[in-house]
Amino acid sequence: MRVARRIESLPPYLFAALDAKLEAKRAEGVDVISLGVGDPDLPTPPHVVEAMREAVLDPTTHRYPSYVGSPAFRRAVAAFYARRFGVELDPDTQVMALIGSKEGIGHIAFAYLDPGDEALVPDPGYPVYGVSTRLAGGTPVPLPMLPERGFLPDLGSAPVGERTKVLWLNFPSNPTAAVADLGFFEEAVAFCRRHDLLLLHDAAYSEITFDGYVAPSVLQVPGASEVAVEFGSTSKLYNMTGWRIGWAVGSAEALRALAVIKTNLDSGQFTAVQRAAIAALEGPPEHLERLRETYRRRRDLVVEALNGLGWSLAPPRGSCYVWVPVPDGETSAGFADRLLDEAGVFVAPGSGYGERGEGYVRISLTVPDDRLAEAMDRLARLLG
Ligand SMILES: *Cc1c(COP(=O)(O)O)cnc(C)c1O
Numbered sequence: 001m002r003v004a005r006r007i008e009s010l011p012p013y014l015f016a017a018l019d020a021k022l023e024a025k026r027a028e029g030v031d032v033i034s035l036g037v038g039d040p041d042l043p044t045p046p047h048v049v050e051a052m053r054e055a056v057l058d059p060t061t062h063r064y065p066s067y068v069g070s071p072a073f074r075r076a077v078a079a080f081y082a083r084r085f086g087v088e089l090d091p092d093t094q095v096m097a098l099i100g101s102k103e104g105i106g107h108i109a110f111a112y113l114d115p116g117d118e119a120l121v122p123d124p125g126y127p128v129y130g131v132s133t134r135l136a137g138g139t140p141v142p143l144p145m146l147p148e149r150g151f152l153p154d155l156g157s158a159p160v161g162e163r164t165k166v167l168w169l170n171f172p173s174n175p176t177a178a179v180a181d182l183g184f185f186e187e188a189v190a191f192c193r194r195h196d197l198l199l200l201h202d203a204a205y206s207e208i209t210f211d212g213y214v215a216p217s218v219l220q221v222p223g224a225s226e227v228a229v230e231f232g233s234t235s236k237l238y239n240m241t242g243w244r245i246g247w248a249v250g251s252a253e254a255l256r257a258l259a260v261i262k263t264n265l266d267s268g269q270f271t272a273v274q275r276a277a278i279a280a281l282e283g284p285p286e287h288l289e290r291l292r293e294t295y296r297r298r299r300d301l302v303v304e305a306l307n308g309l310g311w312s313l314a315p316p317r318g319s320c321y322v323w324v325p326v327p328d329g330e331t332s333a334g335f336a337d338r339l340l341d342e343a344g345v346f347v348a349p350g351s352g353y354g355e356r357g358e359g360y361v362r363i364s365l366t367v368p369d370d371r372l373a374e375a376m377d378r379l380a381r382l383l384g
Contacts, residue, residue, distance in 0.1 A: 099244050
């Protein structure tokens with residue numbers, strides 16, 4: 001039986017093919033160091049695990065959860081926004097729980113895009129924005145993230161048209177590690193007002209920043225909650241990628257539309273997981289300080305090693321990635337293949353993140369320091 005056209009219309013998933021290559025190498029007995037995936041190596045903080053244990057033992061968590069998240073969870077997210085960004089949110093209408101932020105990032109396309117509608121998506125960018133656009137019948141229109149602008153877009157020349165409905169942004173960025181300041185978000189909010197677009201900001205890395213840089217929320221722009229939704233997650237901030245809990249905040253109207261999709265497709269996230277996320281958000285700030293310190297140390301290790309090999313990378317100020325141009329004359333996939341075949345080091349080819357990711361690879365800092373150091377030693381032997 002033939003699958004639906006929406007399945008066939010998706011571009012081949014580059015990373016699935018790469019995964020197969022990596023597994024084949026490992027099956028040959030090669031000790032591959034994977035710097036390819038952004039999945040934190042460190043465990044979830046113990047107080048979060050303990051909150052989960054207690055919550056699981058409470059039978060009131062065993063029934064269907066709230067569709068939009070428990071009142072306590074929504075209040076905890078609102079309190080985080082007040083504390084961290086000085087942004088006041090109504091927990092009843094401006095905060096919604098997600099089954100991981102990817103779930104909401106995917107589903108909001110179904111709430112805003114009709115067949116033929118367009119979404120501006122960062123190029124290079126996290127692939128989910130474009131794929132969910134396609135699944136909803138829309139067309140992703142690449143928004144160039146320009147190296148000469150610090151991988152920020154030039155909104156003045158953005159390819160916005162009659163059918164454009166949403167603008168996707170993500171800072172600190174996966175994969176480029178670029179960061180934005182509040183001035184850029186002001187510009188983006190004004191741009192979305194002018195063109196009647198919904199601004200969708202993915203803030204998955206908001207707390208992973210370095211060198212004194214503090215990431216703003218798009219909702220700090222006055223009036224932004226009329227036109228913007230921001231997505232957040234415990235995944236990267238609290239080493240909780242397996243737990244599947246995130247949030248959407250901002251425009252009450254957009255969250256109502258998202259809730260129409262979600263209430264018909266899922267039944268919310270396990271209340272015990274929500275309680276664990278509350279413990280994470282309300283936990284001691286030392287956790288985030290240690291996390292930032294860990295990634296900063298690893299970032300410096302990678303940047304210093306590569307700069308010693310002839311690169312001239314500026315240390316990124318956010319995310320847990322380093323975005324690295326490939327040597328002259330090589331392609332993303334070719335360079336990534338060479339590192340895997342000749343050094344046993346797996347990196348993500350930038351071309352997997354969009355056409356303008358060609359010419360780069362992404363190195364993830366979510367591996368233990370000693371493995372990262374070993375990977376850099378192998379690159380030095382190969383390229384030095
Ligand atoms: C990891 C990541 C997320 C988080 O996804 P979850 O579903 O919350 O685990 C979202 N956006 C980007 C860009 C990411 O890299």
